[in-house]
Amino acid sequence: NAGVMQNPRHLVRRRGQEARLRCSPMKGHSHVYWYRQLPEEGLKFMVYLQKENIIDESGMPKERFSAEFPKEGPSILRIQQVVRGDSAAYFCASSRPTYNEQFFGPGTRLTVL
Amino acid sequence: QQQVKQSPQSLIVQKGGISIINCAYENTAFDYFPWYQQFPGKGPALLIAIRPDVSEKKEGRFTISFNKSAKQFSLHIMDSQPGDSATYFCAASRVTSGSRLTFGEGTQLTVNP
Numbered sequence: 001n002a003g004v005m006q007n008p009r010h011l012v013r014r015r016g017q018e019a020r021l022r023c024s025p026m027k028g029h030s031h032v033y034w035y036r037q038l039p040e041e042g043l044k045f046m047v048y049l050q051k052e053n054i055i056d057e058s059g060m061p062k063e064r065f066s067a068e069f070p071k072e073g074p075s076i077l078r079i080q081q082v083v084r085g086d087s088a089a090y091f092c093a094s095s096r097p098t099y100n101e102q103f104f105g106p107g108t109r110l111t112v113l
Numbered sequence: 114q115q116q117v118k119q120s121p122q123s124l125i126v127q128k129g130g131i132s133i134i135n136c137a138y139e140n141t142a143f144d145y146f147p148w149y150q151q152f153p154g155k156g157p158a159l160l161i162a163i164r165p166d167v168s169e170k171k172e173g174r175f176t177i178s179f180n181k182s183a184k185q186f187s188l189h190i191m192d193s194q195p196g197d198s199a200t201y202f203c204a205a206s207r208v209t210s211g212s213r214l215t216f217g218e219g220t221q222l223t224v225n226p
Contacts, residue, residue: 004156031210042119042202043157047215055211091156093214099209100145104156 002027004094004105005074012111019079019086023109026092032075033069033102037089059064082112117205119217126224132189132190134220136203139184143215145208148177148188151219159199161188164208193224 005024011020013103025032034046045059049069064082069075079086089109093102118137124130138146144165149157163170163177163186170177176189190197200221204214 006156033213035214042216042218043149043214045215047209048213049210059213095210100206100208100212100214101147101159101162102214103159104149106156110170 004029004092004107006038006092006108008108009106010111012113013082014113015083016081019082019110021077021079021090021110022074023077023092023094024074025092025104028096029094029103030097031095032069033093033095034074034075034077035091035093035104037091037107039088043091047079066092079110082110084112086110087112090109117203117215117217119203119220121220122218123221124223126193126222128193128195128224128226130193130224132193132197132222132224133187134201134203134218134222135185135187136205137165137183137185138205138215140205140215141184142207143205145206145212146177146179146186147204148175149202149204149216151202157202190222193222195224195226198222198224 032049035043037043047060048056048071064080066078089107091107093104095102133141147162148160150160151157173192179186200219203217206214
């Protein structure tokens with residue numbers, strides 16, 4: 001009974017490179033959420049997706065960030081041209097369609113050099 | 114109107130004592146209030162959650178108290194143990210799936226042996 005899976009767990013990028021973070025939701029969960037946790041801060045909502053649809057991206061920075069949840073495969077959070085301020089832990093959560101009980105993955109810790 | 118205020122920022126308790134963490138919200142549309150526990154390097158784990166139709170919910174050593182009129186809720190950890198040492202986050206949202214979680218700033222709990 002696997003939980004939410006995220007990979008990679010740690011990612012190091014140089015400024016200007018691209019970062020791709022992957023998330024596989026729990027079995028039976030069709031709703032995926034991405035949150036960002038900056039050092040010594042709480043978690044901030046970024047985006048909510050269902051299969052092939054971005055439902056709410058109001059927490060996502062307008063530039064360089066994008067997310068998708070294709071019909072097949074994991075959800076992807078993509079950060080283009082990373083900057084040092086993107087260094088953070090990125091968490092994915094998933095829930096069933098009927099209830100907002102969100103379960104989190106172990107996170108991807110992004111370090112931008 | 115979307116904020117959730119959490120206090121204290123840090124808390125030190127002796128083994129066997131009671132840990133109390135408080136949260137206040139502003140948005141009266143919120144009707145789902147979960148608490149998450151996070152250990153260093155791990156993702157947040159859902160601990161316990163409450164709906165506004167009850168004033169208290171208990172699961173083992175963990176109790177949520179909810180005051181709808183004051184728009185406040187709190188987590189009580191009875192008989193605190195060193196293994197409870199972690200960061201605790203309160204959150205608030207709508208109960209319907211697809212609603213973002215709005216998190217408090219977190220409380221770092223240390224339980225001394």
